[in-house]
Amino acid sequence: MIVDSHGRVVRYMRLSVTDRCNLRCFYCRSCEDLQSIPHDHILTYEEMLSLAKAAQQMKVEKLRLTGGEPFVRRDFLAFLGMLREDCPDLDVRITTNATLLSGKVPALKHLGVKRVNISLDTMSPAKFQEITGRDMFDRVRQGIDDCLHYGLKVKINVVAVRGVNDDELPAFLDFARTHPVDVRFIEFMPIGCATRWKGSSTWKSSEILADATKYATLEPLPRSRETDGPARMFSIKDGQGHIGLISPLTNHFCDTCNRLRITSDGKLRTCLFSDKEFNLRKVMRHPKLGPEAALRVMRLAAINKPIGHELLRQKINNQVCNKVMSSIGG
Numbered sequence: 001m002i003v004d005s006h007g008r009v010v011r012y013m014r015l016s017v018t019d020r021c022n023l024r025c026f027y028c029r030s031c032e033d034l035q036s037i038p039h040d041h042i043l044t045y046e047e048m049l050s051l052a053k054a055a056q057q058m059k060v061e062k063l064r065l066t067g068g069e070p071f072v073r074r075d076f077l078a079f080l081g082m083l084r085e086d087c088p089d090l091d092v093r094i095t096t097n098a099t100l101l102s103g104k105v106p107a108l109k110h111l112g113v114k115r116v117n118i119s120l121d122t123m124s125p126a127k128f129q130e131i132t133g134r135d136m137f138d139r140v141r142q143g144i145d146d147c148l149h150y151g152l153k154v155k156i157n158v159v160a161v162r163g164v165n166d167d168e169l170p171a172f173l174d175f176a177r178t179h180p181v182d183v184r185f186i187e188f189m190p191i192g193c194a195t196r197w198k199g200s201s202t203w204k205s206s207e208i209l210a211d212a213t214k215y216a217t218l219e220p221l222p223r224s225r226e227t228d229g230p231a232r233m234f235s236i237k238d239g240q241g242h243i244g245l246i247s248p249l250t251n252h253f254c255d256t257c258n259r260l261r262i263t264s265d266g267k268l269r270t271c272l273f274s275d276k277e278f279n280l281r282k283v284m285r286h287p288k289l290g291p292e293a294a295l296r297v298m299r300l301a302a303i304n305k306p307i308g309h310e311l312l313r314q315k316i317n318n319q320v321c322n323k324v325m326s327s328i329g330g
Contacts, residue, residue, distance in 0.1 A: 013052075013259065017066070041266075045075070052090060101146060118154060177216065230256075268297070276306075280294045
């Protein structure tokens with residue numbers, strides 16, 4: 001078990017399987033000329049499996065597969081099968097935009113995936129096209145319905161942007177009231193070279209909560225090992241689902257951050273707000289090093305995991321990361 005220098009136990013790893021995405025959300029990949037990572041720099045599935053095994057040796061319990069959009073990578077379901085076979089005790093979860101989920105949910109359930117996070121910033125088809133640059137709202141809704149039909153736990157991640165979706169709080173609350181989903185509002189962050197963040201675009205969690213109480217009766221949910229994470233969760237009176245607030249800007253949660261990130265080109269990032277990276281791909285592909293050396297690098301990096309909000313405070317008037325969010329891994 002890895003305990004970092006601030007007393008946090010590292011139990012969670014996010015692994016990006018690709019930096020490519022089929023959407024062009026304005027806050028992430030707004031520039032059409034962004035260059036994708038070269039194919040020979042992308043980790044193979046076998047290399048990713050080695051990193052998952054290394055994470056288990058560090059007592060990591062939860063592995064979240066992200067992108068870009070993970071389902072745009074060929075043979076992604078086959079990779080899930082590899083994980084299921086070699087790491088059966090690892091709690092594997094997926095973050096997706098759900099545009100490519102149709103027809104795949106039964107396979108996900110068969111492969112032991114029980115939880116899916118789905119990015120959806122609006123309940124309006126027209127606004128979805130404005131935000132993402134694609135007319136795929138109906139595909140996302142079908143993906144959500146499929147997950148619920150097959151009994152997968154669904155969390156809806158909403159990037160909360162003032163002037164963009166702050167008029168849709170009643171619609172999101174109604175969706176959480178009528179469906180067994182967690183709708184989580186994430187404060188818009190100044191991340192990536194393509195960000196359009198500015199201070200006035202931050203729809204604060206405290207404001208969301210105050211507005212939400214006008215439309216629903218909310219009750220705070222206690223934290224537990226199962227729900228442990230960055231979101232403050234609330235039940236909705238007479239509702240099937242919950243809402244959550246994730247506030248990295250106004251009410252940081254760095255004291256409980258237990259995660260590491262590995263980009264699709266094999267760079268370990270110990271904090272979302274830090275550009276410091278550890279090149280695991282280079283270590284793994286070195287003829288005299290390999291997976292065991294990569295594990296040592298992961299252990300040392302995790303022990304020295306920084307406090308993110310201190311880094312954020314230094315850069316609040318500029319973007320935090322030099323990469324686009326899709327290449328970092330969500």
